[in-house]
Amino acid sequence: MNSKLIFTIVALPLLAVVLAFTTTGVFTPPQVPGSHDVLPTAHRIHLVKALGPESLVFDPSGGGPYTGVADGRILKWDGADWVEFALTSSQREACSLPFNPAMEHVCGRPLGLRFHKKTGHLYIADAYLGLLVVGPEGGVASPLVTQVEGHRLLFTNDLDIDHEKDVIYFTDSSRVFHRRDFISAALSADRTGQLMKYDISSKEVTVLLRGLAFANGVALSKDGSFLLVAETTACRVVRFWLDGPNAGKHEIFSELPGFPDNIRRNPEGEFWVALHSKTVLFQKLVTSYKWLGITLLKLPLNFKQLHYLLVGGKAHATAVKMSSEGKILQVLEDIEGKTLRFISEVEERDGKLWIGSVLVPYIGIYTLQ
Numbered sequence: 593m594n595s596k597l598i599f600t601i602v603a604l605p606l607l608a609v610v611l612a613f614t615t616t617g618v619f620t621p622p623q624v625p626g627s628h629d630v631l632p633t634a635h636r637i638h639l640v641k642a643l644g645p646e647s648l649v650f651d652p653s654g655g656g657p658y659t660g661v662a663d664g665r666i667l668k669w670d671g672a673d674w675v676e677f678a679l680t681s682s683q684r685e686a687c688s689l690p691f692n693p694a695m696e697h698v699c700g701r702p703l704g705l706r707f708h709k710k711t712g713h714l715y716i717a718d719a720y721l722g723l724l725v726v727g728p729e730g731g732v733a734s735p736l737v738t739q740v741e742g743h744r745l746l747f748t749n750d751l752d753i754d755h756e757k758d759v760i761y762f763t764d765s766s767r768v769f770h771r772r773d774f775i776s777a778a779l780s781a782d783r784t785g786q787l788m789k790y791d792i793s794s795k796e797v798t799v800l801l802r803g804l805a806f807a808n809g810v811a812l813s814k815d816g817s818f819l820l821v822a823e824t825t826a827c828r829v830v831r832f833w834l835d836g837p838n839a840g841k842h843e844i845f846s847e848l849p850g851f852p853d854n855i856r857r858n859p860e861g862e863f864w865v866a867l868h869s870k871t872v873l874f875q876k877l878v879t880s881y882k883w884l885g886i887t888l889l890k891l892p893l894n895f896k897q898l899h900y901l902l903v904g905g906k907a908h909a910t911a912v913k914m915s916s917e918g919k920i921l922q923v924l925e926d927i928e929g930k931t932l933r934f935i936s937e938v939e940e941r942d943g944k945l946w947i948g949s950v951l952v953p954y955i956g957i958y959t960l961q
Contacts, residue, residue: 621870621904624849624923631909631926634947634958639674642667643690645948645955646936647705647750647854651728652712657939657946659955660702660716662691666730677730680718690953693772696720701771703950704750704762704810704854717748717762719771723790737790740764740797747771750854752810752819760790761800761819763807775898777806778825779878779885787821787832800832801842809854809937813916814861820845822852825879827871829855831918846918850910851875853950854937858913862921864938864945865912872904907933909956911945924958932956 623629639645645659645667658668658677664687666678680700681687687699697720704717712728715736722745724733738745747770751762767784769777776782785807789798801807806824813819817835822828829852831845850867857863878885888898907929913922924945926932935956937948947956 620906621850621872621908623927624870624910624925627910627923627925629925629927630961631911631924631932631947631956631958632928632930634926634931634945634956636931636954636956637669638954639667641690642674643953644950645952646703646950648937648939648946648948648955649705649707649714650939650941651707651714652709657955658705658714659948660705660718662696662701663687663689664696664700664702664718666702666705666714666716666726666733668730678714678716678726679732680716680721680724682732696772697770703748703771706751706753706760708753709755715751715753715760717751719747719749722748723751723760723762736795737762737788737797740786740788740799743767747774747777749808750810750822752812754812754816756816758792760792761787761810761812762790763787763804763810763821765806765808765824774806775895775902776889778902779889779898781825781879781882781885782806785823787819801830804830809852809856809865811855811857811863814857820855820863822855822865824851824853824868827851829865829914829918846914846920848912848920849923852912853935854948856937856939858940861916863914863916864940865914866935866938866947867910867912868934868936868950869903869908870910872902874901874904878902903934909933909935909947909949911935911938911947 642661644662648657650656667674668677700721701719716724722738723736726733747765749763749765764786766777783805785804787801805826808822808824811820819832829845832842850870853866909926909932911924934951936950939946945958
């Protein structure tokens with residue numbers, strides 16, 4: 593009997609049990625202890641013919657927010673409408689659909705965004721096109737880094753800027769999988785993610801960390817002494833020391849109740865972490881037994897079905913605020929996904945949280961109490 597058939601015989605009954613439990617609520621995401629179900633009161637700003645506002649950023653003069661969407665454009669909110677600001681690719685002939693994963697490598701898929709406070713340049717982590725930059729007036733972005741150590745970047749994800757040292761820290765989630773295959777990266781327990789540094793002046797790239805489990809969000813500490821990077825499929829945040837006696841070393845900063853996406857520092861030096869979804873029993877099984885995830889990938893299940901299993905079969909939103917020492921200070925939720933779902937970033941500004949999501953056609957704004 594061939595191996596594929598054996599896998600199928602073993603996995604189908606297990607999958608049937610999982611689906612049964614998911615629909616009865618046993619596998620659905622639990623409420624985080626001490627959390628506050630307040631995010632349903634957020635209000636939405638809808639995109640027009642666009643999807644997936646992953647990251648939100650304001651320019652040095654306070655304009656925006658700006659966000660990257662699934663068709664490769666960078667949009668700016670002008671207070672009344674979304675206007676086109678930049679493109680990550682000049683090849684736009686086949687990029688008219690709001691969501692077309694098969695063309696992301698052509699159209700681009702901007703994820704993390706950061707403005708340089710001194711120059712006004714917008715730096716972009718494009719999943720397929722690498723690290724890019726566009727000037728204060730917008731237009732077509734220019735590539736800065738497309739490969740590292742002879743390997744093309746397959747899944748550039750997020751970045752942060754040290755404005756004093758003029759360096760950019762950024763992540764590549766996988767050296768095996770593209771963004772459109774992120775479910776495969778999660779289910780196969782891929783650990784080829786990297787954290788890197790780009791020197792704006794010398795244009796040199798240095799790999800700081802290798803072997804990360806879906807390297808994702810990046811945030812620099814307020815004093816610049818350390819860097820945080822999210823390991824999405826490990827459900828944790830890692831601290832990499834830049835200065836001091838531990839410079840060059842890394843450690844677990846915080847274990848989280850779900851899949852961390854982008855990390856953003858607030859004015860007080862605390863960190864907001866957006867969770868794509870909370871941890872469920874099925875996810876724990878997959879990450880504990882690699883063969884299970886690989887087996888599921890061999891079954892005739894589409895993206896929506898696999899995603900459904902990973903997130904517990906229920907849309908929801910969870911934002912976690914952490915101290916500069918990794919202590920969880922606050923958890924805000926939309927438990928039923930009434931207003932927000934599958935969030936990717938939380939940007940705190942002037943008493944409000946601006947919230948993005950890689951899967952929906954709107955951003956959320958929540959007024960802090």
